[in-house]
Amino acid sequence: MPVLLFLIDTSASMNQRTHLGTTYLDIAKGAVETFMKLRGRDPASRGDRYMLVNFEDVPFGIKAGWKESHATFMTELRNLQATGLTTIGQSLRTAFDLLNLNRLVTGIDNYGQGRNPFFLEPAIIIAITDGNKLTSSGGVQDELHLPLTTPLPGSELTKEPFRWDQRLFALVLRIPGIASVEPEPLGGVPPDDSPITPMCEVTGGRSYSVFSQRMLNQCLESLVQKIQSGVVINFEKTGPDPPPLEDAPADVIKSGPQPWHCCHKLIYVRPNPKTGVPIGHWPIPEAFWPDQNSPTLPPRSAHPHVRFSCLDAEPMVIDKVPFDKYELEPSPLTQYILERKSPHTCWQVFVCNSAKYSDLGQPFGYLKASTALNCVNLFVMPYNYPVLLPLLDDLIKVHKFKPTIKWRQSFENYLKTMPPYYIGSLRKALRIMGAPNLLADNMEYGLSYSVVSYLKKLSQQSKIEYDRLIASVGKKPPPESGIKVRWRGGGISLAQRRDFIQQLQSLTGDAPALPMELNPKEFQGFHLALLNKGLKPQSFRNPYDVPRSHLLDQLSKLLCSFSFNLNSHVSCSDQLHSVPIAQMGNYQDFLKAAPQPLRDADPEQPKRLHTFGNPFKLDKKKHSNNEVVDPHSLALSVSDYEKIFLLLKQIQGTLDTRLIFLQNIIKEAARFKKRVLIEQLENFLEEIHNRSNNMHHVDTL
Structure with missing residues (x-):
């Protein structure tokens, strides 16, 4: 269930008009609706969750969160107004905190016990802004800074405000006010040079510099394609480069840093087609060795740093030992591996400081090109699998699940080099193999009692913060009760002036008017009350407020209101056909509440689009020439x-x-x-x- 969060710039500069006659804010609203229509073509969009955040202060900037319906999302989107400042740093922090609000309650981050790629909640933040200066109440900023302090419990456990399954994309509107006479450049949309671009690249996303409506539609189609279930990983090369290929020309061999040496890309985590939930067995190790005497956990980086060695190794797989396979997003690294055309060799991957006595750590998997040479896969295996897999192979084929003393000593030596949080995954794998008694039940998982208690406390605090924020979503900021008049000070009271009589005569018209300085000290803190024209007295609260001539009319209204409440079920059928026009297009709520349709008998047939009650859309194809005509x-x-x-x-x-x-x-x-x-x-x-x-x-x- 991907989360799609729209961050809309509602600063005053979004009111500028383009050559199309619309404001930037109107274009942003239209872009959101177009994106939702494009996304709705995919059958997987049934589980999408939409959120809306603007540039107001917390919590008023959260227009649609975890509990709001699709109709609420559309209503809040249409009601957005551009009246604030460009506080994009604070708004980004609000968006990330909203996404991370429930992660400690569900335990999806699994702090201190390895990173599970199959424990994810994919989210995409789509920011739509005009790329102008970052204005705030403190002045104008040149760089984007996110607030360091946050009310979110457990934020100190991660160095960055985002997580590895959250990506940021920015649509920077650069549509001019006068139509350009030069033709639009063909090809891809270039990134923007605004301060939000580095933040997009850090999360694994990118920015788009939009100069026309055609480019905007192109960007929206590209963003729809980027809705993928996966996590972002940093891949870095360690050790020497691989030897050049025999048939490679001499001018192709390059020295020095290459783009494929360091890549910041996504690995696809495919859901199980039967359950719709990803399934995995082995975690990616932590960048530290867990200490049972440590009272706290070291903060982890949002994206794990995985190092790969270019030394060719033999891929190892045993039939009864499970493994995880993830496809890498196309990148210079995947292109380089595929160009080598060696699908029968692999490169081992490591996480630094994951082992107890080694800086580089032990291998936990490998990178390998597919047999068809069309993609590169990351195989996640047990920790230090070159030692464990031969032991398990001997246990199955040689010892027939009856281990000897020598085999048990080798297995215990391996367990000493394995991080303790792998015990649970290894026990499940041995149970699948048919050897559940190899591990003792009293083996520790590596976390101290104080750390476990601290994580439980954070989970409870996160639940309280979650309930508080959910209750505050949708509340409007309190309106100003009056106009504040600033006291400038320095003047004396009007009654203390020597020419008080003359001033009074000038006001009554008995004497010529004199110039008067309006700096009265007695008006300090004066508020001018604002008249609320929409406020009307509620006469039904006090019968004495009803005029005598309106008593019969008011009595008939009370009788109608009372009978309407008694027979409310009679009007329910009529209200079903009295939906406002603005809500007639909100069919997403109906689709989500409807039962899951059955699988198509012929999956090769094209998907049927929404007919919206039109019975003639498909009947045109079914008419024959021999049918009887009325x-x-x-x-x-x-x-x-x-x-x-x-x-x-x-x-x-x-x-x-x-x-x-x-x-x-x-x-x-x-x-x-x-x-x-x-x-x-x-x-x-x-x-x-x-x-x-x-x-x-x-x-x-």
């Missing part, structure tokens, strides 16, 4: 074709020309299976033939 519908169809016959009668030219033209029209009508039109045209053609024969007969006489 006389009433025939009369309607003939009346629909009157315009065609009027145009035919206005055709000028010889008789042969008109006949040929009419025959071509009959062919076109037959191609579209217009049976009624064909019959009328054939009658018209027969009438022309009869007239021509009569004319020839008269000429012969």
